[in-house]
Amino acid sequence: MNRKCDNPVNEASQPCVRNVMKYLADITGSCIVTGQHTQTMAMEELYKIRDITGKEPALLGFELLAYSPNINEKDTDEECMTEVLENRGTLKRAWEWAEKKGLITFTWHWFSPMYGRSKSFYSENTEYDVIKAVTEGTAEYKALLKDMDHMAGLLKPFCEKNIPILWRPFHEMDGVWFWWGRRGAEPVKKLWKIMFDRFTKVHHLTNLIWVWNAEKKEFYPGDDVVDIISRDMYPPAHEHTARQEEYEVLVKVTNTPKIVFIGETGVLPDVKSLHDNKVGWAAFMTWSKGFCLTEEYNSFDELKKVYDSPYAVTKDLLPELY
Numbered sequence: 001m002n003r004k005c006d007n008p009v010n011e012a013s014q015p016c017v018r019n020v021m022k023y024l025a026d027i028t029g030s031c032i033v034t035g036q037h038t039q040t041m042a043m044e045e046l047y048k049i050r051d052i053t054g055k056e057p058a059l060l061g062f063e064l065l066a067y068s069p070n071i072n073e074k075d076t077d078e079e080c081m082t083e084v085l086e087n088r089g090t091l092k093r094a095w096e097w098a099e100k101k102g103l104i105t106f107t108w109h110w111f112s113p114m115y116g117r118s119k120s121f122y123s124e125n126t127e128y129d130v131i132k133a134v135t136e137g138t139a140e141y142k143a144l145l146k147d148m149d150h151m152a153g154l155l156k157p158f159c160e161k162n163i164p165i166l167w168r169p170f171h172e173m174d175g176v177w178f179w180w181g182r183r184g185a186e187p188v189k190k191l192w193k194i195m196f197d198r199f200t201k202v203h204h205l206t207n208l209i210w211v212w213n214a215e216k217k218e219f220y221p222g223d224d225v226v227d228i229i230s231r232d233m234y235p236p237a238h239e240h241t242a243r244q245e246e247y248e249v250l251v252k253v254t255n256t257p258k259i260v261f262i263g264e265t266g267v268l269p270d271v272k273s274l275h276d277n278k279v280g281w282a283a284f285m286t287w288s289k290g291f292c293l294t295e296e297y298n299s300f301d302e303l304k305k306v307y308d309s310p311y312a313v314t315k316d317l318l319p320e321l322y
Contacts, residue, residue, distance in 0.1 A: 005257040009227055014206045016164040016322035020103065021209065021227060023321055024259045024282040031311040032274055033103065033318075035059030035285035036292060037264065040086040043093055045292040052300045053307035056315035059103040059166070061285050062094045063087055065121065068111035069150045070143075075117040083119070091154065098163045101320050105166035105211070105285065108151070112179050113143035123182040130183045134190040148195055152203040159207040164322055167208040168263060169195055172232055174214040185218040192221040213263045217253045228282075229253055230263035237266075237297045242273040247281060266291045268298050268306050275311040 006025035008017050024033070036057040038045050050056060066087035073081065094104055111119070112126035113133070120126040132140035158165055173181045173188045180188050192212075199205045212226040220226070231250050233243060243262065251260060262269065262284035269284055291297050306312055 005259050010200050012206045016162050019321040020164045028280045028282045029278045033058045033283035033313045035283050037061035037288045039063035039288045041089050048293050053304050055307045058313045058315050058318040060097050061105045062090050065109035071111050072116050077118050080118045113147045123179050126179050128179050130187045134187050159205050164207050166211050168211040168213050171213040174216040174219040189221040196225045220253045223256045228259045230261035232264035234266035240270040242279040244279045247279050266297050271306050271309040271311045
């Protein structure tokens with residue numbers, strides 16, 4: 001891989017960011033970092049993987065939805081509040097994982113800054129207009145910055161302790177199901193750049209690795225504000241491949257080489273095929289709950305096969321990067 005891809009886009013990035021990016025660039029094409037999303041304090045997924053494989057993923061994903069400042073508890077439903085209540089406090093789990101020197105990625109199902117009800121990260125549950133949100137002087141813009149500043153405050157302690165975070169905001173931005181993607185490419189690219197500038201120049205979050213998450217080139221905000229490109233994939237159950245076609249499409253998004261992730265997957269990749277065909281996914285993250293806890297999408301034999309593979313980086317094989 002072209003070594004340009006291990007240079008972080010934020011020139012002020014901490015050494016821990018550079019260490020992680022260099023490591024990911026170096027392993028690309030030879031092995032892949034194992035990852036698992038968790039979204040509750042119980043972290044059932046991590047314990048299931050331990051029970052089945054005797055190992056742990058090198059990368060853990062944590063959900064920040066309950067840290068959204070504008071959860072409308074007066075106009076909601078039981079499903080929404082259950083998800084919120086199960087998620088509250090999960091930053092504590094991220095701190096515990098950091099103490100073990102594991103890799104961390106954050107996903108934020110961001111409840112809309114205004115006009116939301118129930119799970120207002122979904123477009124159908126909010127009238128919040130992303131075009132107004134990226135227009136200075138509007139109430140929507142002020143609410144946007146207020147929420148960003150709130151989240152920056154939660155991320156700041158990780159920065160102060162030199163803990164690298166694989167930061168994946170506005171995930172699946174090329175879909176219409178989340179409020180940030182509902183109005184198309186131009187406003188969500190502006191959202192990305194507003195957050196990038198605010199987090200790097202105002203809040204000086206020098207520990208973030210910026211992970212773009214989409215499939216369509218027109219949604220890409222630029223090589224100067226993205227460290228890693230990723231896409232989410234939910235293939236048919238038990239269809240384990242290297243996802244080579246999806247990889248080849250994704251890498252065409254950028255003008256300069258970037259590290260490439262499977263941001264979310266419902267089905268484990270075929271790690272041996274990935275190695276044999278030099279398909280350059282540097283990491284994957286299996287989604288939570290039924291995608292890990294049951295055998296509906298991945299058999300436990302397949303899970304063990306992946307974690308036992310010489311081409312998979314599990315937590316015990318991860319070098320100390322921070």
